[in-house]
Amino acid sequence: MKEKIVLAYSGGLDTSVCVKWLQEKYDAEVITLTLDLGQREEFSEIAARSKATGAVKHFQLDAKEEYVTNYVMPSVAANGMYQGKYPLATALGRPLIATKMVEVAEAEGATAVAHGCTGKGNDQVRMDVTVRAMDPSLRVIAPVREWNMSRDQELVYAKEHGIKIKPSNSVFSIDQNLWGRSIESGPLEDPDFEPPVAAFEWVTQPRDAPDTPGYLELGFAEGVPKTLDGEELGEIELIKRVNQFAGKHGVGIIDHVEDRLVGIKSREVYEAPAALTIIEAHRDLEQLVLTRHELAFKNGVEREWSWLVYSGLWMEPLRFALDSFIRTTQRRVSGNVRVKLYKGGLRVVGRTSKNSLYRPKLSTYQKDSTFDQASAVGFIELWGLQSRIAAKVASEITRGKNVEHPKRKQSQALKQKSK
Numbered sequence: 548m549k550e551k552i553v554l555a556y557s558g559g560l561d562t563s564v565c566v567k568w569l570q571e572k573y574d575a576e577v578i579t580l581t582l583d584l585g586q587r588e589e590f591s592e593i594a595a596r597s598k599a600t601g602a603v604k605h606f607q608l609d610a611k612e613e614y615v616t617n618y619v620m621p622s623v624a625a626n627g628m629y630q631g632k633y634p635l636a637t638a639l640g641r642p643l644i645a646t647k648m649v650e651v652a653e654a655e656g657a658t659a660v661a662h663g664c665t666g667k668g669n670d671q672v673r674m675d676v677t678v679r680a681m682d683p684s685l686r687v688i689a690p691v692r693e694w695n696m697s698r699d700q701e702l703v704y705a706k707e708h709g710i711k712i713k714p715s716n717s718v719f720s721i722d723q724n725l726w727g728r729s730i731e732s733g734p735l736e737d738p739d740f741e742p743p744v745a746a747f748e749w750v751t752q753p754r755d756a757p758d759t760p761g762y763l764e765l766g767f768a769e770g771v772p773k774t775l776d777g778e779e780l781g782e783i784e785l786i787k788r789v790n791q792f793a794g795k796h797g798v799g800i801i802d803h804v805e806d807r808l809v810g811i812k813s814r815e816v817y818e819a820p821a822a823l824t825i826i827e828a829h830r831d832l833e834q835l836v837l838t839r840h841e842l843a844f845k846n847g848v849e850r851e852w853s854w855l856v857y858s859g860l861w862m863e864p865l866r867f868a869l870d871s872f873i874r875t876t877q878r879r880v881s882g883n884v885r886v887k888l889y890k891g892g893l894r895v896v897g898r899t900s901k902n903s904l905y906r907p908k909l910s911t912y913q914k915d916s917t918f919d920q921a922s923a924v925g926f927i928e929l930w931g932l933q934s935r936i937a938a939k940v941a942s943e944i945t946r947g948k949n950v951e952h953p954k955r956k957q958s959q960a961l962k963q964k965s966k
Contacts, residue, residue, distance in 0.1 A: 550575040551657035552688065553648050555674070556605070557581065558593035560712050561663035564701050565690045566600040567708045569661060572690075576603045577661075580651050582610045584640050585725025585783070592713070600710055606651055611725060614643055615782045619726050622856070624770040624873050624880075626830050626849045629857040632803045633815065634822035636727025641670055642861035645677035652685055659686035666692040669808045672859035680862035719746055725786055727819035738804055738814045749790060749818040753797035753891030760889040761796045762896075763789065765828045767884070770877030772825055786821045793820035797891035808858045824893060828884035831895040836879045836902040845876055 552569050556562045556579035566577050579597040583590060590607050597605040618639040621627075627635045648660045660678055664671035666689070675687045696704065705712055718733035728749055734740050744752055766774030775785050793799055799820030807813050833842065848869050855866045882900025886893065908917040 550659065551578060551652075551655055552576070552659045552661050553578045553580055553652045553655065553657045554602070554660070555580055555644050555648055555662045556593070556597055556602070557663065558588070558596045558713060559663075560698070560701055560705065561691050563596060563600050563710050563712060564696075564705055564708075565661060565663050566597070566602055567710060568690045568694065568704075569688065570601060573659075573688075575659075578602060578604045578606070578651065578655055578657065580606045580608070580644075580648055582608050582614075582640075582644050582647055584614050584643070585611050585787075586723045596711065596713065604655070608647060610643060610647065611783055614640060615725065615786065618643055619786070620771055620782065621870060621873070622726075623772065623825055623829055624877050625852040625869070626826050626833075627853045627856060628826065628849075629853045630803070630805060632801055633805060633817060633857075634727055634801075634819050634826060635853060635856050636724055636817070636819060636822065637722050637729055638669070638673060638857050638859075639726065640724050641673035641859070642677040645674045646681060648674075649678055649681045649685065653682065657685075659688055661688040661690060663691050664689055666695075667807075667809060667811060669857065669859065672808055673861070674859075676859045677862055725783065725790075726822050727817055730816040730818070731813075735814055735816055742800075742802065742816050746816065747800065747818055749794045749820055750799045751795055751797050756795065756797035756890050760887050761792060762885060762887055763792055763824075764883055764885045765789075765825065766882070767829060767832055768881050770829065770880040772829070774883075786825070789821040789824050791820075793824045793888055793893070794818070796888035798888050798893045799823055800891070824886060824888070827893055828886055828895060829880070831898055832882050832884050832900060833876070833880055835882065835898050835905055836900050837876060838904065841876055845873070848872060 550573055552573065552575045554562065554565055554569065554577055556566070558581070562579075566579065569575055569577050579602040581590060581593050581597075594605050594607055622635055622639055627639075629635055629638070644662075645660075648662075651657070652660050662671070662674045664674055671689055671692060675689070678685055678687050702712070704710075719730050719735065720732040722729045722731075730742065730746050735742060735746070764774075764776050765772050766777070772782065772785055773779060775788055780788070790799075799818050799822075801815075801817040801819060801823075803815060805813050805815045833845075837845070852866065852869045852873070855861070855863050855869075860866060879902040881902060882898060884895055885897035887896045908915065
């Protein structure tokens with residue numbers, strides 16, 4: 548009986564060549580798996596290409612709801628942004644793909660899984676680590692990493708083996724799902740090259756965006772966006788609408804030099820209108836309802852959470868522990884946030900919450916303020932107590948070493964200036 552291998556299949560050049568290569572290299576039956584994460588593909592065409600390349604079976608799973616509920620929404624709660632810029636769209640999708648690969652492999656009696664990730668990227672780590680954590684008995688095969696072919700060599704291999712490749716006029720490598728679209732390679736490998744308009748599909752160029760500002764209001768319930776402009780929506784539909792609206796107003800383009808897990812610096816360009824808008828609104832609402840101490844500690848948690856997800860450690864126990872803390876903070880993160888979008892700009896202009904820690908009667912400078920300003924005197928006395936003592940000790944040490952005190956120098960300089 549031939550070995551069975553489950554291949555994560557996108558229908559592109561790499562994974563189409565992978566099917567034939569796995570058959571030749573391992574004399575195996577290849578089962579392909581494609582997940583719908585909202586990437587706007589023609590899935591019937593992908594299934595047809597899988598069959599044409601010789602796969603014995605093809606699975607196509609609609610995983611949008613699971614992706615949004617179990618991966619995207621926890622990322623919103625964590626304000627998930629790697630290096631403060633990348634909202635982790637691809638990084639969040641890979642562990643889900645790996646999870647489904649394991650499920651199909653176990654159901655089909657496969658002994659190995661395979662993917663089309665290269666040896667230079669982060670995705671190989673995300674896929675390999677997740678599969679091995681879920682089922683250590685499964686082998687993980689990465690044909691592209693093993694054969695080390697260039698794109699030109701892959702095209703020759705495809706032609707020699709009669710593999711039909713989906714025609715493409717794009718010079719870029721594209722990966723997308725509901726939460727974001729990444730654009731790589733080609734001329735973008737020059738970090739000084741401005742991405743052309745043709746590279747973008749989701750975001751209108753700011754100069755072509757409407758001349759009138761657009762406003763939207765997001766309603767959150769325990770950290771999860773539930774309403775858009777007062778209308779209750781499912782999370783998938785809400786993300787789609789925010790993507791369309793924010794993108795129309797030129798919001799959502801990210802261009803930065805990213806530190807990949809494997810040590811390479813990489814120029815990355817993303818489109819993520821909904822992700823940037825929703826996370827900005829969520830972060831602003833947290834500022835209204837969480838204490839200074841919660842916010843300060845959560846800020847560090849968010850950086851660590853984003854790093855774990857980016858670096859392929861979705862199954863790391865620390866990530867689960869951080870999620871527990873984050874979920875606790877979200878119990879009070881309910882309310883509405885109004886966002887203004889204009890010519891690529893994004894700004895929160897209003898927020899309300901029944902859990903708000905902001906008290907107008909305390910903050911106001913008007914005569915009806917309830918804040919007793921006299922209480923500030925005692926606070927300042929205690930707040931600066933150790934600083935004053937430390938300054939006195941430093942002064943005594945300086946005098947003991949017969950060194951002129953900095954204060955004395957300053958007074959002399961002022962004296963000279965007065966002359």
